[in-house]
Amino acid sequence: MKRALVIGSGFGGLSAAAFLARDGFSVTVLEKNEWVGGRARVLERDGYRFDMGPSWYWMPDQHDRWFEQFGVRREDFYAIHRVDPAYRVYYGDAVPGEARNVVDMPVDRSAARAVFERYESGSADALDGYLDDCRRKYEFAMRSFIYKNYYSVFDFVNGTALRNLPLLNILQSYGGRVRRRFRHPYLRRILEFPVVFLGGSPTGTPAMYTLMNHIDFNLGTWYPQGGFGAVVRAMQAVAEGQGAEFRFGHEVVGIDVEPGGSRRGTASGVRVRTPDGSESRMEADVVVANADYPHVEMSLLPEEYRSIGPKRWERAALAPAVLNFYLGFDRPLDEFAHHTFFFDADWETHFDAVYRNPRWIDDPLFYLHVPSKTDPDSAPKGHEAVFLLIPVAPGLADSPERRQVYLDHALTRMEQRTGRRLRDHLVFQESMSLSDFEEAYHAYRGNAFGLGQTLFQTAWFRAANRSRRVGNLYYAGQYTVPGTGTTMSMISGEVVADRIRRDGV
Ligand SMILES: Cc1cc2nc3c(=O)[nH]c(=O)nc-3n(C[C@H](O)[C@H](O)[C@H](O)COP(=O)(O)OP(=O)(O)OC[C@H]3O[C@@H](n4cnc5c(N)ncnc54)[C@H](O)[C@@H]3O)c2cc1C
Structure with missing residues (x-):
């Protein structure tokens, strides 16, 4: 049986693992963190449950289609409700x-x-x-x-x-x-x-x-009951049902490449580090990297086998980073719907600050996700769980002081627009931003959503799902085809498995 190693358990990795296992590979998913789902991480504390990443469940038919290909039904794992x-x-x-x-x-x-x-x-x-x-x-x-x-x-x-x-x-x-x-x-x-x-x-x-x-x-727009955590757990169960094995706390620290001439080679295996600091080697016939593409190319591969080097990453149109707050309020907040936008600031200034002239600005646009509107289990009774997301430019310097300033600004705007005092009811707060993304996911410049979907980063022009230099190294996830977001990352796993099958690996 041929051995496939999948680096990372995000939507792309989960999907690729399930399809490769279905196609007869012996599949092991190596995930550096202790949780499944990568950016679809869940924070559960003091009776609150927050999706720390995705909150919009779009294209439900494509999610259903994914499960059906393994002879199971999505509704046997989690329910969805239209918001x-x-x-x-x-x-x-x-x-x-x-x-x-x-x-x-x-x-x-x-x-x-x-x-x-x-x-x-x-x-x-x-x-x-x-x-x-x-x-x-x-x-x-x-x-x-x-x-x-x-x-x-x-x-x-x-x-x-x-x-x-x-x-x-x-x-x-x-x-x-x-x-x-x-x-x-x-x-x-x-x-x-x-x-x-x-x-x-x-x-x-x-x-x-x-x-x-x-x-x-x-x-x-739909909501998966139990949040996105329920979605990635379901995908993991399906992948395991197909025979894939998951190893959490297993960080890949290098991909070994056997030279094949003309700066081309074959991945013979990966080196893995576990939390106790020990390192081991695992052999592979095929490697699918779901970890952030720049991290794989620039940190895991020997320099001569990079398909996309540092200069091209510097020029790439990166998707935004985020400044996220996970807030618990000790009263119901009728002022907010399940998804609430604050478009009460200058639209052009914000886009300029994220894409053209990267900088922190005083009055950013922001978004609130209030899962407790649809899912009472996500907050203690009578409380509200609120996830506040501010898109920011990748590569900015982030500090605890700056985060606090931004939270104060956002709360002030929320109070002004709703006419309600909110601060007195804030009983839980956590945050996540660029430095956390770098640490948790090896995210290039702390970005949240991978590569932007510009014309020259679409389809053939997007970072390819097969390495140009390492014949049996493939990619899945938001950097590669078809694109960013949970559904596209899920589809990327199917597409890459199809490519591996056609390539006859
Ligand atoms: C705050 C936020 C909000 C979002 N909102 C939405 C939304 O509402 N709807 C939507 O559809 N999408 C949304 N997205 C985008 C969506 O979450 C992502 O596009 C998608 O989850 C990315 O999946 P991925 O397969 O690329 O893998 P990732 O989730 O990026 O996972 C990659 C995995 O690789 C692991 N890894 C990295 N390096 C190594 C290594 N060396 N060894 C082993 N493992 C490694 C990481 O730990 C991680 O688990 C949001 C993203 C964020 C961050």
Whole structure:
């Protein structure tokens, strides 16, 4: 039986492990941390339970499809509920037709149309036409790009793509597409916020990705009962059911490469360190790296076998880092919905600070996840669990003092916008930011979401899922194809297993 070693137990690693085990490999997952799921980590303390990473469960059909391929049903592991309203948004000024500066985006389409129409006359009909175009983009992407391996540029630039050029809007940006159809700045924000999931800005993300609005409005935002921890535990159970073995607290400290000439080689195994400091070697026929791509290339591989070196990583359009707070309040907070945005600060300044001129800014946009609205088990009775996320530029210096300043700023804005005193009810607080991401995941420049989804980091142009120099070294996860986010990382594991099968490893 051939032996596959998977480095890392994030969504990509879990998925690759399950598929490789199904395909007959003897699979061992080596995970440096003690928890499964990588960035989908869970914090449980004092009766609170927080998803420390992902909180938006999108594309539920693709998750169901994943489980079905192993002859099991997702619902036998965890239930999902559609979140309604999908989200709440706080603005700086009053919303037209509302006494308050807050609006909910309902799931019901006619109610959502009414929200749009209140901002801008004619925008409800524009929304229908726009979402129809987004749906066609989504269907095209799922058919032609997402579940695909790229062996040459012609797998991307080909007859199918050329025939669909008008649909792809190749020369337009996401923001350009939205702004052509909607004038009101608040509507634009509602339609543009999903770019954050793609690790990009509205102007730096291709128009093709407006398919995200189809995912948001038509497919919906869901909540997995028990949080994302339940999702990764289910994937682990499926992988184990296929025969994969998991070793936690096992950090890979090097990949051994046997030379094959012309700076090409074959991975013969990996070196592993356990918490007691001891090192051992494990042999492999194939290695799938789910750990952060720059870490694997620059820290685990001998220099001559890197496909992507430090200069290219420096030039890469990285997705944002985050400053996260996990907050417990000792009273119910009706002011917040399950997902709540604070878009009450300057939109352009924030994107500029994350992507163009990296810096800490006084008034960032931020987002709250309040799982206790849907899942009472995530907080003590009568309490609320609140996860506050601020996207920031990767590579910034982070310190406990700065974190406290940002928490104070955010609480002040939350109090101003809601008109409620919140500080007196704050009874639990934890934080996570760049330095923690570096330490926990070897995250390059402390980033949270891997590579941004720019045109030149899409499909064939994205960091490839097979090393150019080490024949049997493959990649899965948010840096490689098809892209960033939990669902794409999950799909990356399926796609890479397919490639390994075709390569006849
Ligand atoms: C705060 C935050 C919020 C997010 N929100 C959402 C959301 O709402 N919806 C969504 O879909 N996505 C969201 N994402 C993105 C999503 O979580 C990621 O895209 C996805 O989880 C990445 O999975 P991955 O397979 O790339 O692996 P990762 O989760 O990055 O896991 C890689 C694993 O490799 C391990 N590792 C690293 N180095 C080594 C080594 N040397 N040896 C052994 N193991 C190693 C790490 O410990 C880690 O477990 C969010 C991410 C963050 C951080």
